[in-house]
Amino acid sequence: MRVAFVGKGGSGKTTLSSLFVRYATRRGPVVAIDADINQHLGLVLGVDPAEHPPPLGGMLTEIKDYLRGDNPLIRDAASMVKTTPPGRGSRLVRLGDPFFPSCSVEGVSLMVTGPFEEDDLGVACYHSKLGAVELYLNHLVDGPGEYVVVDMTAGADSFASGLFTRFDLTFLVAEPTRQGVSVYRQYRDHAAGFDVAIAVLGNKVHSPEDVDFLREHVGDDLLTWFGHSPAIRGMEQGRPFALDDLEPAAHHALATMLDRLDGQPKDWPKFGRQAAEFHIRNAHAWANRATGEDLVAQIDPGFVYGPAVAAS
Numbered sequence: 241m242r243v244a245f246v247g248k249g250g251s252g253k254t255t256l257s258s259l260f261v262r263y264a265t266r267r268g269p270v271v272a273i274d275a276d277i278n279q280h281l282g283l284v285l286g287v288d289p290a291e292h293p294p295p296l297g298g299m300l301t302e303i304k305d306y307l308r309g310d311n312p313l314i315r316d317a318a319s320m321v322k323t324t325p326p327g328r329g330s331r332l333v334r335l336g337d338p339f340f341p342s343c344s345v346e347g348v349s350l351m352v353t354g355p356f357e358e359d360d361l362g363v364a365c366y367h368s369k370l371g372a373v374e375l376y377l378n379h380l381v382d383g384p385g386e387y388v389v390v391d392m393t394a395g396a397d398s399f400a401s402g403l404f405t406r407f408d409l410t411f412l413v414a415e416p417t418r419q420g421v422s423v424y425r426q427y428r429d430h431a432a433g434f435d436v437a438i439a440v441l442g443n444k445v446h447s448p449e450d451v452d453f454l455r456e457h458v459g460d461d462l463l464t465w466f467g468h469s470p471a472i473r474g475m476e477q478g479r480p481f482a483l484d485d486l487e488p489a490a491h492h493a494l495a496t497m498l499d500r501l502d503g504q505p506k507d508w509p510k511f512g513r514q515a516a517e518f519h520i521r522n523a524h525a526w527a528n529r530a531t532g533e534d535l536v537a538q539i540d541p542g543f544v545y546g547p548a549v550a551a552s
């Protein structure tokens with residue numbers, strides 16, 4: 241299963257994703273991907289920055305070559321939609337494919353997009369780095385009991401590229417504040433247009449009133465919540481940390497999250513349709529103009545952007 245962590249800056253995305261990846265290793269193999277402009281996931285997992293694997297963001301061309309020679313969807317969305325049969329010329333990847341550099345920490349394979357750099361300003365942008373992760377997910381066939389956990393960048397930036405459509409489930413981390421729930425509303429409305437499943441994790445919850453506040457603003461999307469945790473604070477300060485140090489309520493919250501993810505129906509065809517729709521509507525609206533046809537209306541549920549659909 242693939243899951244993303246999104247939310248307002250500083251809400252606790254990295255913290256909760258690091259706890260979740262540790263917890264998920266109890267059920268199966270886990271790949272954690274740091275796709276945040278602020279690359280802190282490795283640090284929180286206890287990886288020395290010098291030990292970080294080569295960033296995926298610097299390998300975009302090699303990744304495209306490895307997966308399919310180039311990326312026809314980006315080259316020509318119109319011809320891709322019309323002519324490419326499912327899966328042709330594409331490579332499937334499994335968790336642990338050695339082409340994608342990772343390092344191992346506490347039973348987790350860590351991959352990173354790399355930090356924001358000066359070159360990311362202007363025409364190129366951080367989204368091209370995220371494109372490397374999107375390509376990986378498009379070609380990944382994750383088996384039952386395998387987990388890919390992606391720590392996304394803050395706020396609305398997380399849905400500025402097609403990557404946000406590539407998950408079985410998205411955990412949205414929200415503090416019980418007006419700003420926290422306003423990011424939730426923004427994300428919910430955007431996600432609904434792409435049939436993206438979300439579940440809200442309250443974080444830094446201090447009181448029953450905080451839970452009431454979240455329930456009032458988030459409703460049934462509220463899955464579970466984490467209190468302000470001295471154990472987490474200690475982890476942040478570099479003290480040795482083990483999951484067993486966490487408060488029982490936090491354990492319960494992690495179990496709830498993993499059960500929710502495992503219970504999410506896997507909808508392979510959806511992934512192909514979502515990515516195509518996103519790219520055509522947003523990034524490649526020129527395709528409609530170029531052909532004079534409404535390509536979005538022509539996409540059928542069997543359309544394959546990633547070859548995983550063909551394999552299912």
Ligand SMILES: Nc1ncnc2c1ncn2[C@@H]1O[C@H](COP(=O)(O)OP(=O)(O)OP(=O)(O)O)[C@@H](O)[C@H]1O
Pocket residue numbers: 247248249250251252253254255256276278280393394443444466467468469470472473476
């Ligand atoms: N439940 C918690 N209890 C105590 N401290 C917490 C908790 N959750 C997060 N924090 C602290 O809040 C700060 C921000 O958390 P974190 O870095 O995970 O947020 P983020 O959303 O990933 O931030 P960014 O937007 O910069 O990526 C950190 O210092 C972290 O230790």
